[in-house]
């Protein structure tokens with residue numbers, strides 16, 4: 433039996449270094465790991481043992497090549513621990529217990545009214561999270577962290593919503609503090625569009641280091657990934673493109689108090705308003721999408737124009753960020769190619785040729801799951817960071833010493 437209490441003396445950061453190598457899911461032998469790290473094989477064995485005790489690494493289950501002997505290859509144990517992922521919208525909450533690759537083990541959706549304020553909504557999330565962990569056949573001690581997306585600006589340093597327009601009573605509420613006190617695990621909170629960008633990238637564009645995810649629904653916002661990292665800006669409001677002025681809309685009032693904002697022209701409700709003025713029955717993004725799917729020419733033209741309006745703002749973003757992918761998501765993305773075609777028409781015309789040479793403008797593949805997937809990725813990035821793995825190994829050593 434290897435004495436785990438020796439692990440901290442061996443250097444816990446080196447244990448997490450080994451784990452970061454195994455996180456890619458590729459099985460490796462102790463000999464391969466020794467050769468990659470330059471460590472002695474016996475040292476690798478001690479570190480693998482510590483990671484197996486934490487449930488983060490497991491032997492591969494392929495017995496065919498080992499003739500019945502225990503496997504000599506090790507990899508990430510994706511189901512050894514879990515995270516909780518929570519997508520909070522204006523009227524819905526979607527919760528998942530996910531494995532360490534972000535795949536859901538159990539999911540639950542419920543309706544809420546965000547305008548009721550933080551306490552009833554957070555209490556409902558806490559009790560549903562507990563019962564979902566039970567349903568998944570796991571315990572809260574298996575859950576490493578919880579990631580939450582909120583439909584408003586979130587101050588990154590504190591995880592508190594800041595003046596969120598559709599969330600009365602939530603301004604500066606200590607969401608992470610309240611959740612952590614109840615569940616006893618680390619809580620990460622971010623804006624919903626930011627986590628959608630993380631989810632979309634993980635699912636469909638893992639190699640894209642420069643990606644803009646645009647959510648078009650009741651509002652319009654974007655999540656920006658630059659050089660592989662989500663860009664939150666100084667106050668956490670980076671990517672909030674909904675209130676950039678669009679020339680066509682100088683006489684259109686926006687709920688923010690200005691005129692001619694992108695959101696006042698191209699959001700689902702804005703398009704629905706324009707269609708009502710033409711005598712069509714439409715009040716939401718869903719109504720507009722259904723009209724488009726039925727081939728209504730007025731709706732198709734309005735959606736294409738909304739795409740052009742978005743293109744006006746996005747061509748400036750292309751000049752600033754030089755993305756390789758722009759993903760259009762949110763409820764209005766279900767209008768499909770008509771919206772995307774409008775965006776492409778303007779972006780490809782207005783941007784410098786070098787910026788659009790390899791630029792793809794596409795519909796979201798993660799679709800309605802982008803936010804919950806992104807919330808799990810937010811929690812996983814935190815929980816499996818070198819610092820957190822180091823802390824878990826150190827705690828293991830302390831427990832072994834105490835025994």
Ligand SMILES: [Zn+2]
Nearest residue numbers: 675686688693
């Ligand atoms: Zn505005």
